[in-house]
Amino acid sequence: MNPTLIVTVDIVLFTLSGMRLKTVLTRRERDPFAKRLALPGGYIHADDDHDALAAAERVLRSKTGLVSPYLEQLYTFTGGVRDPRGWSASIAHYALVHESVLISDAEHRFELVEVDALPELPFDHAAIVAHAVKRLRDKSAYSSLPCHLLPPLFTLTELQQTYEQILGTPLDKSVFRRKLPELDFVEAVPDAIRQGKHRPAQLYRLRPDRRLALFDKAV
Amino acid sequence: MNPTLIVTVDIVLFTLSGMRLKTVLTRRERDPFAKRLALPGGYIHADDDHDALAAAERVLRSKTGLVSPYLEQLYTFTGGVRDPRGWSASIAHYALVHESVLISDAEHRFELVEVDALPELPFDHAAIVAHAVKRLRDKSAYSSLPCHLLPPLFTLTELQQTYEQILGTPLDKSVFRRKLPELDFVEAVPDAIRQGKHRPAQLYRLRPDRRLALFDKAV
């Protein structure tokens, strides 16, 4: 009924490094496009994978050794021209991690590349990244999504800077802090204080029950 | 590589009838679930379909005879338990039409059912409809999407009532009309006036270049 239908998952894994939005690329082992940098991806294993999300988790782990606390289906890219092997469907996902998750890459299994300075990518992976960046930006304006780019504990200044990076626009400190209690997605951690060269800052965390909180208004 | 991977498209076709949000269901011809009411859906034809969107158009036309001016990919539902034939992926889509498009159903190829009073549906079609309703409601709050439930020409009162139905909340007439010029997605049609028993109303149309306009703020 479906003679040659290729079904894969691809993952756009974002992180914020050096105040720049970057994504993880892996070097392809096999043809087509062997040796080329591309999004981590692979076939669905009908026997092992409960669903596409589980397949994405498995593929991400096997290709990069990484596990992401936030992983969401993005869009399914389809057609007869995107893959030289034939008509294909790629169920694309995107994920967010804090930079510290990436330093355990002893075997150098992946590269980190700025999303604004991508190399030429095989298949329609450039379009997939573009779609993921748009989704991340759009959704971040009115949700708690950017928290997943931060470490478990963070200061309000770090939180604001993260939103500013993703949204690409400066935010007023006073306005930002006034809204936080209403949006109600972060909470102060008692006795957790960030010490530095200057006045110490209260540390906050994402409320576990608000991992993806959607707001009526923008942050 | 993918021994038995079933790939289909399913379509949630919405319309507004009698001030109620309804969806189109068809009676299945073959097993599994032959004779049962279900979402219109079918296999992807790798030879004929340029991509999944084209497949959804073709399937909708072949099962119901309908063509929708607005059709968008929703989400891909996957897994080994949703279809008794094996591991499957359904690339679900949703579409919006005005009620008048549906009256040409001489052969009675489909049923119209309120989304709040669905019969028991096969597969995970109930979840697909629920997902589509949520997407429609969420997206309608800050976009021109609901216009596609209206005829080509409509009054501002009809437009407001459509938004109220989808959003499930009353809107203030004065506020609604004040925002329209800013949101800039409808335009008055010169010399087009709706006559009735009372004061005539100016007719408007969706601006062709704003078929899916996204707003910074809610309508």
Next chain:
DNA sequence: GAAATAGTGTCTCTTAGACATTATCTT
């Protein structure tokens, strides 16, 4: 005390919301 960052307060201007008013048609 200077420098730097954390955190709060105040003013203004925009705008949503509620509601009143005017306008134009039919019977």
Next chain:
DNA sequence: AAGATAATGTCTAAGAGACACTATTTC
């Protein structure tokens, strides 16, 4: 004129934005 719907105007209160100010640390 009455009744109904279309369309616009007005007042108020909430909130975003801009910016000043205070607080707490290190050197």
